[in-house]
Amino acid sequence: DAGVIQSPRHEVTEMGQEVTLRCKPISGHDYLFWYRQTMMRGLELLIYFNNNVPIDDSGMPEDRFSAKMPNASFSTLKIQPSEPRDSAVYFCASSPPRLGGVSSYEQYFGPGTRLTVT
Amino acid sequence: SQQGEEDPQALSIQEGENATMNCSYKTSINNLQWYRQNSGRGLVHLILIRSNEREKHSGRLRVTLDTSKKSSSLLITASRAADTASYFCATDAEKLVFGKGTKLTVNP
Numbered sequence: 429d430a431g432v433i434q435s436p437r438h439e440v441t442e443m444g445q446e447v448t449l450r451c452k453p454i455s456g457h458d459y460l461f462w463y464r465q466t467m468m469r470g471l472e473l474l475i476y477f478n479n480n481v482p483i484d485d486s487g488m489p490e491d492r493f494s495a496k497m498p499n500a501s502f503s504t505l506k507i508q509p510s511e512p513r514d515s516a517v518y519f520c521a522s523s524p525p526r527l528g529g530v531s532s533y534e535q536y537f538g539p540g541t542r543l544t545v546t
Numbered sequence: 547s548q549q550g551e552e553d554p555q556a557l558s559i560q561e562g563e564n565a566t567m568n569c570s571y572k573t574s575i576n577n578l579q580w581y582r583q584n585s586g587r588g589l590v591h592l593i594l595i596r597s598n599e600r601e602k603h604s605g606r607l608r609v610t611l612d613t614s615k616k617s618s619s620l621l622i623t624a625s626r627a628a629d630t631a632s633y634f635c636a637t638d639a640e641k642l643v644f645g646k647g648t649k650l651t652v653n654p
Contacts, residue, residue, distance in 0.1 A: 432588075433573070436608070460644075466613055470644065470646040471589075471634070473641065473642070473643070473644075473645040476641065484641060519588055519589070521588075521589075532576070532577070532580060532638045532641070532642050533592065533594070534591035535589075535642065536591070537588030537589045537590070538588055539587060539588050540587075540588050
């Protein structure tokens with residue numbers, strides 16, 4: 429398996445523009461996570477899905493952020509309109525089904541998208 | 547907050563030495579995981595230890611968990627320059643929450 433795939437790897441955009449980040453999870457994984465990493469705040473969980481359904485979006489900073497998972501092999505994170513404070517590395521991760529319990533298994537991270545908003 | 551706190555924030559050692567990183571957390575957990583992040587890359591899972599386990603080994607890695615003290619440690623033995631990276635603990639109660647990490651530098 430190629431692992432978690434994210435695109436683009438780098439995105440530079442101007443304030444006010446719409447940004448769409450894309451993620452393809454590992455086949456067979458039914459959990460998908462979106463994280464944001466900055467020096468100041470570390471790694472923050474934005475939202476996660478189970479079987480394509482959003483389970484917890486309490487980490488989404490504000491209404492400018494939205495995430496979708498239309499099928500098991502694709503998810504998007506959209507920022508509209510973007511602001512300079514959104515500059516960060518955004519990671520997508522996936523993990524396998526939780527057999528027999530609720531505790532999580534290891535997560536597999538993509539390479540990240542480095543977003544710069546000027 | 548459930549978030550794990552790693553200690554120290556930064557650690558610099560010589561190749562061949564052992565590196566120990568600690569993680570403290572505040573709430574009851576199902577398991578605790580350690581991840582490594584090389585500069586400019588995504589996180590890579592290293593090891594998972596469940597709340598009913600006290601110690602776990604994987605190659606040169608040794609993880610301990612003390613639920614009474616709400617703490618864990620990661621020991622890397624016989625370190626190599628390639629071990630240079632940031633190391634994160636992640637605690638799992640309802641969801642996985644990552645600490646801010648320990649930046650390890652192994653000098654050749």
